[in-house]
Amino acid sequence: MITDALRVFATVAEQRHFSKAAELLNLSQPGVSLHIKNLENELGAKLLHRSPKQVSLTEAGSILYRHAKRILFHYEEARQEIQLLQDEVTGSILIGASFTIGEYILPGKLAAFAGQYPQVNIQVTIGNTQEIIGAIRGNQLDIGFVEGEVQASADLEIIPYMKDEMIVVAPSDHPLSQSVVVEQAMLQNQVWVLRELGSGTRAFSDHFIQETGIEAKRSHVFTSSQGVKEAVAAGLGIALLSRWVVRKELAAGEITELRIRQLQLERSFSIIRHKEHARSMAVDVFLQKLLFGKKEG
Numbered sequence: 001m002i003t004d005a006l007r008v009f010a011t012v013a014e015q016r017h018f019s020k021a022a023e024l025l026n027l028s029q030p031g032v033s034l035h036i037k038n039l040e041n042e043l044g045a046k047l048l049h050r051s052p053k054q055v056s057l058t059e060a061g062s063i064l065y066r067h068a069k070r071i072l073f074h075y076e077e078a079r080q081e082i083q084l085l086q087d088e089v090t091g092s093i094l095i096g097a098s099f100t101i102g103e104y105i106l107p108g109k110l111a112a113f114a115g116q117y118p119q120v121n122i123q124v125t126i127g128n129t130q131e132i133i134g135a136i137r138g139n140q141l142d143i144g145f146v147e148g149e150v151q152a153s154a155d156l157e158i159i160p161y162m163k164d165e166m167i168v169v170a171p172s173d174h175p176l177s178q179s180v181v182v183e184q185a186m187l188q189n190q191v192w193v194l195r196e197l198g199s200g201t202r203a204f205s206d207h208f209i210q211e212t213g214i215e216a217k218r219s220h221v222f223t224s225s226q227g228v229k230e231a232v233a234a235g236l237g238i239a240l241l242s243r244w245v246v247r248k249e250l251a252a253g254e255i256t257e258l259r260i261r262q263l264q265l266e267r268s269f270s271i272i273r274h275k276e277h278a279r280s281m282a283v284d285v286f287l288q289k290l291l292f293g294k295k296e297g
Helices: 002-015 018-025 029-043 059-086 099-104 106-116 129-137 200-212 225-233 243-252 281-292
Strands: 048-050 055-057 091-097 120-126 143-147 156-171 191-195 218-222 239-242 255-258 265-274
Touching: 002 018, 002 029, 002 055, 002 059, 018 029, 029 059, 055 059, 059 281, 091 099, 091 129, 091 281, 099 106, 099 120, 099 143, 099 200, 099 225, 099 243, 106 120, 106 281, 129 143, 129 156, 129 265, 143 200, 143 281, 156 225, 156 243, 156 281, 191 200, 191 225, 191 239, 200 239, 200 265, 218 225, 225 239, 225 243, 225 255, 239 243, 243 255, 265 281
Parallel strands: 091 120, 091 143, 191 218
Antiparallel strands: 048 055, 143 265, 156 239, 156 255, 156 265
16 A cells, blocks of 8 residues: 555654664564665655665655655545544554653553543553653654643644642651651752653752752662652652652652642643644544543642
8 A cells, every 4th residue: 555655654764764664663674675665666766865874865755755744644634534434443542651641640541541442552652751752753653741841842732731749758767757847948968869861850850959959968860760769768868759659659658758848849741742743533532531531630
């Protein structure tokens, strides 16, 4: 089918690499190469400049890429309209989510959706906020869920989703855990456990520490929220995390919330989409269900 070849070509053009495109499309690299070769033979023009490290579009390839995106977009619209006639939601959804949302919020939402629409295949990629934004811009995902502020740009559609409460947590035997209310000054010269650069949680933590003028005694960095809270429970230091992340540990008494006087911390969760990414009925229905039934937590 010509749309299959165009989809392969567009993915190679966006990834600038045959093997990366093959991985995303679940095809073999020779299969991807065959699609491109058939297109070049059919059109009588070279579409890609090939090098050992990456590929780039020829002038003919640039023309085809522009039209291929439009063809794929209209084909997807036609497919959705036909599915509406059948009154059945099918297809697939490629979701990207930053760690807090992907590990603590989405699973329950997806379970409810999958129960109602069993014909939809769902794949979730979890990474930090910057990784998910990059994947959306690279057309590798249908929708993304990210933490914190997302800078407005011409290529991204940003949909506010929900608010998230951030709290400071400490080991249960930490000296500050004995205080009913903690003054901000008492957070000076503490050991902090942080997420890696690029994560929404790290950006929020850095902003909080800078705005309050807190000096850290030292800090330790983990590449997941799970690692951060395990480090806190083990006595490594204090951390700023979403309440979603630590609800079970707080209830079990494994860590303690430090209630900071006159301080309530909150950040935004957003849904992002690429403005030129083909829409699908499955994605639209999923977002309708998600936004209609959302609850702030």
